[in-house]
Amino acid sequence: xxxxxxxxxxETYDDRPISFDPNExxxxxxxxxxxxxxxxxxxxxxxxxxxxxxxxxxxxxSLGTKLEVLTWGxxxxxxxxxxxxxxxHADWWSFIAPFFADDYRVASMSLAGMGASDxxxxxxxxxFAEDAEAVSRAAGLYEGGRKPVYxxxxxxxxxxxxxxxxxxxxxxxxxxxxxxxGPPPEELKRREEEFRKRQIANIPTPDRGGRVYPTLEAALAxxxxxxxxxxxxxxxxxxxxxxxxxxxxxADGSGEGWTWRFDxxxxxxxxxxxxxxxxxxIPEVHTPMVHFYGAKSRIVQMRKxxxxxxxxxxxxxxxxxxSHHHVMIDQPLALVAALKTLLAHWPR
Numbered sequence: 001x002x003x004x005x006x007x008x009x010x011e012t013y014d015d016r017p018i019s020f021d022p023n024e025x026x027x028x029x030x031x032x033x034x035x036x037x038x039x040x041x042x043x044x045x046x047x048x049x050x051x052x053x054x055x056x057x058x059x060x061x062s063l064g065t066k067l068e069v070l071t072w073g074x075x076x077x078x079x080x081x082x083x084x085x086x087x088x089h090a091d092w093w094s095f096i097a098p099f100f101a102d103d104y105r106v107a108s109m110s111l112a113g114m115g116a117s118d119x120x121x122x123x124x125x126x127x128f129a130e131d132a133e134a135v136s137r138a139a140g141l142y143e144g145g146r147k148p149v150y151x152x153x154x155x156x157x158x159x160x161x162x163x164x165x166x167x168x169x170x171x172x173x174x175x176x177x178x179x180x181x182g183p184p185p186e187e188l189k190r191r192e193e194e195f196r197k198r199q200i201a202n203i204p205t206p207d208r209g210g211r212v213y214p215t216l217e218a219a220l221a222x223x224x225x226x227x228x229x230x231x232x233x234x235x236x237x238x239x240x241x242x243x244x245x246x247x248x249x250x251a252d253g254s255g256e257g258w259t260w261r262f263d264x265x266x267x268x269x270x271x272x273x274x275x276x277x278x279x280x281x282i283p284e285v286h287t288p289m290v291h292f293y294g295a296k297s298r299i300v301q302m303r304k305x306x307x308x309x310x311x312x313x314x315x316x317x318x319x320x321x322x323s324h325h326h327v328m329i330d331q332p333l334a335l336v337a338a339l340k341t342l343l344a345h346w347p348r
Contacts, residue, residue, distance in 0.1 A: 025224075028230045028231070029224065029225075029228050029229060030224060030228075031223075032223070032225075032230070032234055032237050033220045033221060033223055033231075033237060033238055034221040036234070038215070038220055040238055041234045042235065043235035043239075044235075046333065047236070047332075050094075050095040050099065051098075051239065053098035053101065055070035055072050055094065055108070056070070056071045056072075057070055058138075059116075060134055060135050062112075062131045062135070063112075063120075063127055063130055065112050065117065065131075066118045067109055067110060067111075067112060067117045067134070067135060068089070068109065068115045068116040069090070069110075069135050069138070069139055070090045070093075070094065070108045070109075071105070071106065071107045071139050071140075072097050072098055072100070072105075072106040072107075073100070073101035073103075073104050073105045074105060075140035076140070076143050076144055077103060077105045077144045078103070078104050078146060078148070078149070079104065079105050079106075079107070079139075079140070079141025079142060079143070079144055079148030079149070080097075080104040080107070080141070080149050081107050081135065081139075081151065082097060082106070082107070082108040082109075082152075083111070083151065083152035083153070083156035083157070083160055084110070084115075084153060084154075085153045085154030085155045086154055086155040086226065087226070087260070087262040087266070088114060088115075088153075088240070088244075089114055089115030089116070089240075089243060089261060089262075090109055090115050091108075091239070091240065091243040092108075092153070093328070094108065095236065095328075096328055096332060096335065096336060099336045100339075105139065105141055105143065107136065107139040107141055109132070109135045111128070111131070111156065113262060113263035113266045113269075114261065114262045114266075115243075116261065119263040119266075123266055123269050124270070124271040125158075125162045125272065126162075126166070128159040128162065129163040129166065129167040132159075132160075132163060132170065133167075133170050146172050147169075147170065147171050149171065149172050149174070149175065150163065150164070150171045150173075150174050151174075151177065151339070152174070152175070152176055152177065153177040153179070153328065154177070154180075154326075157176035157179025160174050160175075160176060161174065161176060161310070164285060164287035165284075171287060172288075172347070173287060173288040173289065173290075173346070174288070174289045175289075175290050175291075175292065175342070176289065176290070176291045176292070177292045177293075177328070178294050178299060178326075179291065179299075180299030180302065180307075180309075210259060210264045211259060212248045212249070212257040213257050213259070214254075215257070215258070216242075216245070218258075219245050219258040219259075220241050223237065223244070225237070225325075227298065229324040229325060229326065230324070231329060232330040232331075233329055233332070236328075236329045237329060244260055244262075245258045245259065245260060246259060246260075246261050285312050285315070288347035289311075289315055289316075290315070290316045290317070290346070291311065291315060291317040292317075292318050292319075292320055292327060292335065292339070294319075294323030294325055294326075294327050294330060295319050295320065295321050297323070297325045297327075299325065318342070320334050320338060321334070
């Protein structure tokens with residue numbers, strides 16, 4: 001067993017791509033789907049039942065960009081908007097959202113530059129507020145007699161937090177799922193210098209994001225979670241990975257292969273004005289807000305080590321046991337149960 005502090009056991013979090021030497025990762029972290037040789041892993045009945053509840057798929061125009069939107073449930077019920085993390089897509093919530101469709105009008109959006117949404121020449125946190133409102137209104141999330149609740153994971157949680165602070169009139173409440181912020185400036189500088197020296201690529205860093213794989217099997221074998229961690233439920237990782245890919249011409253002209261859907265230059269184009277590192281002083285937050293986090297997630301350890309956090313000191317935080325950063329993969333039913341219980345009683 002690796003030592004707690006060894007690279008193979010270390011999970012880190014930042015809201016930007018992180019580079020790791022693949023040789024430092026154990027196989028279950030480096031390539032969790034490789035053993036299946038392109039075949040789908042067996043999945044439990046609850047998961048098969050959940051994804052059988054097909055969403056309505058559509059696109060919404062916002063700021064000149066078409067955004068991918070998935071919806072469940074009836075218009076007229078309270079609205080619930082799910083937002084995915086870094087270089088992910090709306091289907092990261094497709095096995096979670098159906099559990100809420102009886103009581104809510106639910107939408108999951110692919111952020112600009114990710115999933116099937118259009119790419120942009122510039123990405124900004126301030127634009128997300130506009131995008132989320134456009135999606136919510138088009139999906140009917142405001143038709144239930146109150147503003148929607150936003151639920152954001154990781155980088156998506158950062159977007160939701162920014163909107164809750166700067167555009168609180170858009171939402172009823174905010175739920176953040178394992179959301180952290182960048183390290184102190186001196187640590188960020190060290191990481192950037194190390195990356196320039198090593199140029200080791202990990203999905204989705206810009207130098208490898210546009211690679212085209214000759215077969216679906218080869219592409220799936222390359223899939224891994226970021227930040228690096230074991231894929232506790234490989235059937236979920238497989239479901240997500242397949243929907244992270246699209247057809248693309250091979251560079252040598254030999255036909256079509258498979259590549260990742262996200263914009264590989266997103267992080268070069270991202271304007272993080274208003275976010276930077278954690279705001280100082282802590283911003284005033286008037287939107288009701290809760291944070292779910294994985295018990296094994298590095299972001300909690302980082303905060304205990306003194307890394308800055310913009311969260312209000314009295315904000316309610318709920319631990320999901322036996323989970324790393326990607327809570328919906330590690331403990332999907334625990335996340336569903338916790339979120340259902342929370343929304344039944346909060347906010348008042």
